[in-house]
Amino acid sequence: MVVKSETVSLYMQNNMIKSINGLGLVLDDVMFKPSCLLWINLSNNHLKELDEDLGLAFPQLKTLYLHGNYITDMSQITALERLSELQVLTLYNNPIEHIDNYRLIVLHTMYKTMENLKKFDQVIVTRQEYDNCCMIGNLRSIKNLRSLKVPQNALKEPPKAV
Numbered sequence: 836m837v838v839k840s841e842t843v844s845l846y847m848q849n850n851m852i853k854s855i856n857g858l859g860l861v862l863d864d865v866m867f868k869p870s871c872l873l874w875i876n877l878s879n880n881h882l883k884e885l886d887e888d889l890g891l892a893f894p895q896l897k898t899l900y901l902h903g904n905y906i907t908d909m910s911q912i913t914a915l916e917r918l919s920e921l922q923v924l925t926l927y928n929n930p931i932e933h934i935d936n937y938r939l940i941v942l943h944t945m946y947k948t949m950e951n952l953k954k955f956d957q958v959i960v961t962r963q964e965y966d967n968c969c970m971i972g973n974l975r976s977i978k979n980l981r982s983l984k985v986p987q988n989a990l991k992e993p994p995k996a997v
Contacts, residue, residue: 841867844874848900852880859892871895878925879903883911890917898923902956906931912944920951927956943968 845862855877862869872893882904886892889899896918902925909931915921924945931937942960945952946968952960 843872844876845869845872846876848876848878848880850880852877852882854884855882855889856884856886858886859888862892869893874898876900877904881905883907885911885914887914889914890919893918895920897921900925901929902926903928905929909934909937909940909944912941915945916947921945922951923954924952925956939964939967 859869862872870893873895875893875896875898878900879902882901883906885901885906889896897920899915899918899921906926906929912926912931915924924941926932926941934940938955942952942955942964945955946965950965954960
């Protein structure tokens with residue numbers, strides 16, 4: 836007999852977990868409302884891939900620890916794009932950490948769809964980093980840059996030559 840429990844945090848670190856595919860479905864059997872989880876710690880496992888359905892399974896997730904795994908492919912980070920409420924993310928001590936501009940690439944990926952990420956790899960995301968992501972990826976119009984103050988008249992199109 837399984838006794839379901841209600842919680843907002845899930846600690847699964849240090850368990851040699853190799854896959855989290857279908858994690859939401861598994862948790863449905865042992866938890867009340869796993870979709871209400873706010874914090875998941877999957878650090879120090881053997882993860883190489885992330886489940887594309889993380890955002891669907893855990894729409895309210897605010898903190899996700901994935902440090903100390905075996906993620907080698909930067910494309911795996913796109914699975915995190917659907918976590919629209921995510922504020923804290925760790926990926927350090929994964930092989931992807933050694934890719935040039937790793938932090939900027941991850942932030943760029945995360946900021947494509949949201950601006951909620953406040954802390955990445957235990958370091959606060961600065962306004963300058965946000966702006967760099969916007970400019971590099973051409974993600975937002977210049978009006979949305981946080982740390983660059985541009986006069987409104989500078990944003991108008993120049994007069995056309997006659």
